[in-house]
Each structure stands twice: as C-alpha cells, then as structure tokens.
Amino acid sequence: MDWRRFGFIALIIIVLFGTVIMIGQVKQPPLLIITSMLATTIAVATPLALGALSGVYCERAGVVNIGIEGMMLSSAFFGWLGAIYMFHVFGMDIGISITLGVFFAILTGALMALLHAVLSITFKVDQIIGGTVINILAVGLTGFLNRQLFFGAGSVFGGNVPNSPGVLPTIHIPLTEIFTPVCGVSNACLVNLAAINRVFDQKPIAMGAILLVFFSHYVIFNTRWGLRTRAVGEHPKAADTVGIDVIKMRYANVIIGGMFAGLAGAYFTIESVPSFEPLLTNGRGFISLAAMIFGNWTPIGAWAASLVFGASQALLINMQIFRDVIPPQWSFLQESYIVGLTPYILTMFILTGIIGKTTPPAADGVPYEK
Amino acid sequence: MQSEKRSNSLARQILQSVMDASLVPFLAILTAVIFGGIIIKIVGGDPILSYRGLIEGSFGSTKALSETAVWATPYIFAGLAVALAFKGGLFNIGAEGQLAVGAVVSSLIGYALPEWLGYDIPAIIHLPLAILFGVLMGGVWAGIVGALKAYTGGHEVINTIMMNYIALNTTSFLLNGVMKDRSPTNVIARTPLIADSARIPPLFEGLRIHWGFIFALLVAFFIWWLLTKTTLGFQIRTVGLNPDAAKYAGINVKRIIILTMVLSGMLAGMAGTIEVTGLNYRHELGFSIGYGFDAIAIALLGKSHPLGVVLASFLFAAMRNGATRMQFLTQMPVDLISMIQAFILLFVAADAIIRYIYRIKSKGERVVLTRGWGG
C-alpha cells in the first residue's frame, strides 16, 4: 500500500470538508454538513470510480484507454434507449425494462471496447488514436440518433420523447430502525441518526461501484487472472514464453474495462436521472482517467482519487449554498471558477511524482508483436 | 534532352509519391461518405440531396467559398499544432485550451492597450502586438506541459486535458469579470470589441475571408520548411521517432520536447488569436464545438504533413460550412457531420480496413505516439 499517497488524498478531503464546516457551521450543525457532503461525494465519485476501473483493467493489460468518455456516453444513450424500447415498444414491466437498460448499457460498453481492442490489438493502431476515434464516434452517433429517433414528425416516436420507465430505486439500509432503541427519547440523536442513514442509503450502481472497487483490487492483485493480466501489461514477451496468450488476455481485459465504462454510463441515465442529453457525460471520462493515474493504477487508489473529485464538487455546491455567510476574507471561495480548478491542479501536481512516483504498467500502450 | 527526361521522371516520381500518400486518406473519405449516405438512407433521408446541399453550401458560390476559407483558417492552425506535436512524438489534446487563452490575451491587447496608453496606436504596431501576445500565451500554456513532461515525466495527454479545464475556467472567470463588455446593452460574457487598429482587414470587400487565411497558408509552408529543411526540424523528428537514439546522437531531448510543445501551443494560440483579430473582433464565451478534437482528426487525416493538414482542413471546413445548406434543404442534423468525420478518422487510423476493402498493399509505416504514461 502506498500510504503516502493515501495520506495525501485523505488530507485533501479533510481540508475540503473542514473548509465547508468552518464556514457553514453558523447555519447548519457540522454533522449535517458532513453527512450531506459525504452523500454528494459518494454519488459524484460513482461514475468516476467506475470509469477509472475501466481504465485500470485496460491499462494493467497494457492497453491505454482514453476512449472511456466515448464508451460512457454511448452506453448512457443505448442503455436509456433500451429501457425505453423495452417499456414502450415491447410493453415490459418497469422493473424489467430498467434492468434490461442496465444490461444494454454494459453491452454497449463492451462493444465499444471491442472496437478499441480490434483497433489497438489486432490492427495495432496507436492506442490513443483508437480512443480518440471512439470519443468522436460516440458524440456523433448519440447526437445523431437522439435527434433522428426522438425529434420531428418523421421520427420513431413521432416527435414526442417518451418518458423513460424510471430510475433504479434507492436501497434502504435500516440503520435508523436498528439504532433507534439506542437513542431512546433523545430527539437530537434521532435526527442525527436519520442524517447518517442518508449517507448509507444509496442506489444499486453507487453501492455496486464500491463493492466492485474492492473486488477488482482483489482480482488484480490476488488472483491468477490478475497476475496474468499484470504480466501481460508489464512484460508481454515473458508472459508469452510461459504460455500466457497475450492477445487473448488483452482482448478480455479491454472488454471487461468496457463493461465497467458501460455501467458508468448506466449510472447517468438509469440511476441518476431518467433522461439522455447530448454530451451529458461532460468530460467525466477524462476525469476518471485522471483519477486512475492519481490512484497509481490501483482500483482502491483510483476510487480514493475519485472521492477527491467528488469532495471538491461537494465543496463547490456548498459554497454557493452558504454564500451569505462566507466571511469577506474567504470570499474567493465563492468564485466557482477558481475553486473548481483544485482537482485539475492537484492531478497535475500528483503527476510530477512529488507525492510518490506514479508508475504505469511497463508495456502500457505498446502493441504486442511476437 | 537528357535533363528533360530526368525532370520528367522526377515529376512522375513526385506525382507517384503524392498519389501513394493520398490514396488511403482519399479512399477513407470516400468510404466514410458512402457509409454516411447509407445511414441517411436508413433514417429516411435523401443522401443525394444532403450531399448536394453540403457541396453547394461549401463551394457553390463565391460567398460559400469565402465562408469555407473562413472555417478552414483556424483548422489549419490547430491542425498544424497537433501535427507538429505528432512529429515530435507528443500528443497535444490541449489545442482547445491553448486556443482559448490565445484568444483571450489577444482580445485583451486588442481592446485594452489603447485605453492603458491613453492614445491610439497605429495598426502596424497594434495588430502584430495583439497577435504576438496571443501566440505567446498559447506557447506558454503548452510549454508548461512540455516542461512537466521533460523534467518529471508527467504525461502530456493528461496534463493537456487538465490544462484545458484550467483554461476554460480561467476564461469564464475573466469574461464574466474584469474583461466583460460593460456597455449597457451587453448582457453576456464577452469582451468589448477590439480597436480597429488591431483588426486584420478582409481580403475582398463584402466577403468575410481575411488575410489571416493567407497567413495560415504561409505558416503551413513555414512549418514544412522548419520540419524538413532545418536542424531543429530534424531534431524534432528524431526525438519523435526514437528519443533514446536522439539522446545518443547528442540531441538535448528535454529541450526539444519543451520546444515542440511550445511551438505546438503557439500554433494553437494562433488559431484563437486570428479568430479574434480577423473575424469576430472580440472573444465570447460560446459553445465549444471541439476545435481540439477536430484538430486531432485533421492532423491524422493529413498524415501530419503540413500540406496534408491544409487539405484536410479544407475538407473539414467544407463539411462544417456546407452543413447549413444541407440542413436548409434536408433538415439533416449537424451531428451527421461529426459521424462522417468519425468514420473518416476510423478508416484513416485503421488503414488496414481500407487496405483490405480496396486490396492495397501495406507499406509498413505506422504512427507511434503512446509510450506509456509516466515515462
């Protein structure tokens, strides 16, 4: 474990939270601020962490993936479209439509990743160019189809955007129910308990993302599959000589990575809000790429880095909420343009290697030739 | 007689090499256009009418031609920026940000310099200053990334993406704040108009095509000369092909990496500064149409050769410009253009597909940019 890096990440998050608490405490009790910020942080970090996992799988196997953004965008669209088709055209049940929508999103991610794999592994196209192709293609394809299918009298749904069947439900963790007896009759205790409970009440993809982070960490560092993946990414020649099929391993990992990006796409249109808009991923794929590097190509590290991005967005939102009570000497915190720069500058700072060297897989980006 | 024969065969050689180099891109474009046509047909449109609109709108009249050149101008600069970086083995995804900071600085010089000095400056000084500072700002913006790459190994792809966000936020901050046009009728985030003395004159009265277009062609020629005829160009290409070999050959690799990024950023900054001084006469926060990504596609399509970049810029400019007429005739959305462009890029990048379809033998050349992240 890279304790220096995690220490640094923890420090940033504490500073971000501390700033908001310091300013907001005149209006809200600190506990409420912390729980509210935590909930925002976890939600914002969800697609970033999934995108970063996508990058980790690809790059651990030696394939650079800057097409995460495009994979997310197209999955968000086709997942949403799939759910609508299942619901309106095939008349399926709401729950089944939504579930199938998630499935379609993951499938789309896998297909886009397959394209990336074919380009970069089989055709040995430069992997960054392959990713760029995916990004541009996703923008054109989703924009065009969104328009042709849903707008105008000649479109499939006759110009009326049909409402999506809905979003995944929140899963309630019964903390309140379990701990209510502990509180007894104290009303403040109950209020705090409810606030804490809200942090744990997340939706399936947000919860799944956290589990997948730890699961992936285990897979990559403690299983045979992970060992082989890393061997292929670090030293493909040596891996080949001991009988590992380099091409197959790379294909498999890129497609797994695509499925993670697909799940991230599903988060936008099937878990968070039930609608698709052109360019709705808004560069979050690139941010997850940064999170992956920030976290030194490890799943847990990438997740921690995603939390930094989440926390800084929580800070931005709260600074506007507490606009009236910001002391004058801190007024620069209201300038969202300036405060919004923090995560980007931190990423560049991390890349300089001052806080522990970032070490990518040795054969990352290099096509394998026998 | 002898010499005539030789020159004849030389001309043929050049023609042959140009044809060889342009064959795959040409077929890639053709295939993408056919793909696009099929898609239009599938969604119930009229491919012939759509393409007719596209061609009419981009080449159909003097005005249309002028507008195509107007579109091509920033594309040439930005495409050259990415192409130059490619030659040096660097991937500059940050043209968008460099373009924005260039535009901001040059509009600042354009409108504020006379105010600061308190008197009007002649165009012969003001215009070059406005362009120069914008270009320098672009160079600095990319140079930071180059220095980080050279001294810490931080990968330029991530750093240019981060610098894009930083540029975007900073620009918004300035255009909403100190640089905002304070005239009572203005409500949006834009700078005041730049002074007349900082404007590039139009080429012809009544058309929007301006001298910046000619300048772009000259710069393209200059970059070709720089890359092929000078020591610096040789060093850039050597570092791009094999940094280790370059090191053994005694080239200061760090210096060349920084210099390549600075030059690339200057070209991207020029794209922004020429848009301000030649066309819009101010910088305005608007929807980014993704010059950065278009520039990458243009550089790849043009095989990073300056002449190729100019031609590819024209193609992209024609498609973007002709889209208006296409929409007017058929109501095909602009996104169609992005899709055709993505196909072109796909086929150019994966030329194996094109070579397979048209049974052309490979020459075994390949672009290599990715060398891992950390370095």
Add this chain to the structure above:
Amino acid sequence: MKKFHFISAMLIIGSMILAACGGGAPSAEDCSSEEVFCVGLVTDVGKINDKSFNQSAWEGVLKSQEDGVADVVQFIETADAKDYAKNIAQFGDAGYDVIVTVGFGLGEATNAAAATYPNVRFIGVDQFNAETVAGVSGLNFPEDNAGFLVGALAAMMSETNKIGAVCGTDVVPPVWRFGEGYKAGAAYADAEMGTTTEVFVVYHSDVGFDKTFTDPEWGAQTAKSMMDQGADAIFGCGGLTGNGAITAAAQAGAYAIGVDTDQYLTLPEAAPRMLSSAMKLITPGVADLIAATKDGSIQDGNVFGDAGYAPFHDLDGEVPAEVKAKMEEINAGLLDGSITTDVPPVKP
C-alpha cells in the same frame, strides 16, 4: 492492380458528384412569391430539441403553421457563433417572410440582417434592444416576476422553512432573473406571513458555457445536497440541468417547481410532485408575433410576453386556500405594478 482500384474509386466518386449535381430541385415551395408565407428559425448554439427555449420557440413556429398562418416552416441549427449571419442569410436569400432568431447571442447578427433584408420581419427571442431597430421585434419576458411567484409559493408551502433553486449559469440574464426573483419572492412571502425562510440558490457556473444547461446529473446532485440540508421545495431553472434537479426533488418527495413551460406536462417523471412552474410563454409569444406579422399589426421594438405560474395539478388539494388567494393577490400586484421584484435586468 493497384492503379485499377484507384481509377475505379475515382469513377465512383465522380459519378456520385455528378449524381449530386444533377439531383432534383429542392421540394420547398417558392418562398419569394407573395402568396407563400414562410417562417424560418435560427437557433443559438444549441440544439432544436433542447427541451428549452430553442425548442419552445420552434414549437411556436410550428403552432403558426398549424393555425394556418405559415405555409412553409424551416429551421437551421447553429454549430458555431460565427455562422449566425450566414444562417440568417440562408433564409433571407430564399425570400422568407419571417425569421425567428433565438437567444441574446444572435442580437447583433439579427439587427445587421434587418438592414440587409428590409422586407423580412425579424423576431428576436430574448433580445432586448435599447433602441428600436426597423424590422426587428424583440420578444422578452419578465422572468423575475415568474421567479418571484414561485419563490413566494415555495416559501409559503415549505414546512422546514428551507427552499432551494438549482439554476444554469447566472451569466445568462434570464436565468439570473429567475433565480433572483425566486429569492425576492420568498422574502416577500416571509414579510407577509411573518416567517423566516432560508433560500439556497445555486448556479452551475463552474463548467463551460455549453455544459451549464445540459448537466442533469449535476442538477440532481445539487438538489439532493440541498434536500439533505433540509430543503423541501426545489425550483429547477436552467434547461436540462434544472430538469435533473426537478426529477431528483420529485423522487425524494419534495415539492418540485418547473420553469419556462408547465413542466407538469413535459416532465412526466416528476409530475406527481410538481407544485407549479415559473412560466415564460415563448411558444404562444412567438406564434402571436408571427400572426401579427401576417396581418400587418406588428410593431418594431421590444414586446413583452406573458410570465406567470402554472396550475398546481395533482397537488391542488395540498395547497391551502389562503396560499392560493395570496398567490393570486401577488400575481395581480405584479401585473399592476403595486409589487415589484426589484431585480435589475442584468446581474450588476
């Protein structure tokens, strides 16, 4: 072999170009003739199906066609600000009778085109001209009044005495007027009712201009963050970003308040919890101006469209009679000028 393929490819593209040039004439009717009434619309740098003001304006154009006013309607989406003039000229050269340009960004291009095409009526949505330009009618709305109304409503209906608004960027004046009007309305209601309401207004300004209205995910997160801190009424003002906030509020069981049109009808996901909407009636405004052009009653200069609040629909039973009465009183006061929002037209 290689040459052969190259030549065959050349032939294909050559024939394609020939086919393209020899294609049939455009099927649109001849707009330059007197009898045919043609209406064209140029979007600002946004999509025609943005579920926001471009789309509302286009629906106004379509409405005029349905009403039998316009014979031919057509739109062009702008991809880059430098194409504004060119896109307007496309309609002007084709002899269109009315050209609708949407958004303040097109103001200068519209005024310039009015000089070039003196026979064309220009309708500029959200374009306020300090001086009257011949041939241009600017359609504007008192967004602050609409925001004021829903702000007062939210303050009166809130049980936690905390309400929120999630908006696009405050750089765009109509959005800023909605947000500030909301605050002012809540303050007015407090003064009338003797309550103290805390108002959270958050603008999405930390991203690019193009992202600020199209980020439903951010809108949803921001709304959730406000609700975590106790807000129980959320006003979403700002295109799709606002829609995200409205949907998130409705899912959490808070009061959701829409913007621009009666979003009870356009956001079915949020309809059950939709308290009201701050309405800015672009669609009828555009259709009315087109009709006025045809019958010749249109005037140059600024025209003010209607703004108000939408019916309570499903929640009608939850709104006490005294609140309903108060809302009508405020609306009347705003219309006759006895109540003012004191929101300046532009962020100072």
